[in-house]
Amino acid sequence: MKRRIGLKDVALEAGVSTATVSYVINNKPSQTLTPETIERVNAAIRKLGYVPNMAARALVNNKSKMIGVVIPQTEPGKEFVFSNPFYGELLSAIELVARQNGYHIMLSGTNADQTYLEIASTRSLDGIIIVGMYTADYYEALTKSQIPVVLVDSYVQDSFFHEIHIDDRQGGYLATKYLIDRGHRKIANVTGILKENGVNEQRFQGYRDALTEAGISFDSNLLFNGTVSYDHGLQAGLQLGAQDATAVFSSADILSLGVLKGLKTKGRSVPHDISVISFDDTWLACTCDPPLTVVRQDIERKGITAAEVIISLSTGTLKGKQKIMLPIHIVERESVQRRDV
Numbered sequence: 174m175k176r177r178i179g180l181k182d183v184a185l186e187a188g189v190s191t192a193t194v195s196y197v198i199n200n201k202p203s204q205t206l207t208p209e210t211i212e213r214v215n216a217a218i219r220k221l222g223y224v225p226n227m228a229a230r231a232l233v234n235n236k237s238k239m240i241g242v243v244i245p246q247t248e249p250g251k252e253f254v255f256s257n258p259f260y261g262e263l264l265s266a267i268e269l270v271a272r273q274n275g276y277h278i279m280l281s282g283t284n285a286d287q288t289y290l291e292i293a294s295t296r297s298l299d300g301i302i303i304v305g306m307y308t309a310d311y312y313e314a315l316t317k318s319q320i321p322v323v324l325v326d327s328y329v330q331d332s333f334f335h336e337i338h339i340d341d342r343q344g345g346y347l348a349t350k351y352l353i354d355r356g357h358r359k360i361a362n363v364t365g366i367l368k369e370n371g372v373n374e375q376r377f378q379g380y381r382d383a384l385t386e387a388g389i390s391f392d393s394n395l396l397f398n399g400t401v402s403y404d405h406g407l408q409a410g411l412q413l414g415a416q417d418a419t420a421v422f423s424s425a426d427i428l429s430l431g432v433l434k435g436l437k438t439k440g441r442s443v444p445h446d447i448s449v450i451s452f453d454d455t456w457l458a459c460t461c462d463p464p465l466t467v468v469r470q471d472i473e474r475k476g477i478t479a480a481e482v483i484i485s486l487s488t489g490t491l492k493g494k495q496k497i498m499l500p501i502h503i504v505e506r507e508s509v510q511r512r513d514v
Contacts, residue, residue, distance in 0.1 A: 178223045186217035240271055240483055241279050241298045245305040257401060257427045258455040259472060260304070263325070266476025267302060274484050300483035303327070306371040321486035323495070325479050328370040335486065335495040337479050341372045344468045344501050345379025348422045348450045351466075351503055353387045356512035357420035357448060360384070363409040363432055364424040365401035373398070376424045376452065403431040410435020413447070419512055420448040426457040429465055444510035454504055464506035475499055 180191045180198075187194065189210060196206060197214040217223075244260055264280070271278050279298065300321040306329075315322055316333045323335045352360050362380045365373040377398075384391055395418055397409035406428035413421060414436050423429040429451040433443055441447050443463060451458055454469035478497055485491035 187214045241301040243303045262472040263476040266473045267480045270480035299487035323483045337497045341375035342379040345376035346383045349380045349383035352420040359418045361395040361418040361421045363397045406431020407435045414439020426453045426455045448509040466509045469504045
């Protein structure tokens, strides 16, 4: 096995001390280093193919320049959640900001019953971004660490964590009220698993709020909760195709895509027979047929904000509890039709 090139090798090649090489590599200002010396060191680095040992630098600087990102698995043993484009868009934004600031990300598809604390400690992570909801024990374990933690799309009440989310309950309300204002009374809700303090629960409660405000009784037969997946949306759409609901509020674009397919399979036309409003506004929403009317959240901005906050916390440039609420609004396309009352 080829020996790893180290600082001593670069110093010997350049005819300088290892301290000088370290100053050049870390771009630290020094009055004693001439431009010629710096160039000689850089030339030696290029010639030898020296690559800094990031693990060693982490030990010296107490910084790994590594951020952990935890994405939930929808079901134990199932494939990674990137079948839902929401996570791809979110992660792309996080990675870009991290890279622009000299950080790398370590991605984990941790199950809800797994702990991340041991990984975070052994890898010397500078911070962790956690997306979605996990068990109380999971969060309790993380509070024992000294690592900054940013929660995305969670409603955990704990002063240890920093939070970035939207008003999901208001979003569910806006979607449902939009349908009600257009004459719909029998409105189904296709959603993910309803967990306390989770986004699906919040959006469902917003759905209930709008029904109550309009004097419409909640009908449990019109609630389809399961995994946030195309397959669950498809099964819900097939069942809705045999019912008399006139509209559907679907709490994620990936669900909506399945709903559209299920309804079409049953011979129901969207929006002529049944209207559909979605949530998120990923690329699926404007490329499917028909293009979806949605409650839009800025997924890219959510990822950018999460990365900026965790980096600022890890460098000590940001102090105090961070709780950031990003805006939402409805984008009208072609999947909702006004119904004559």
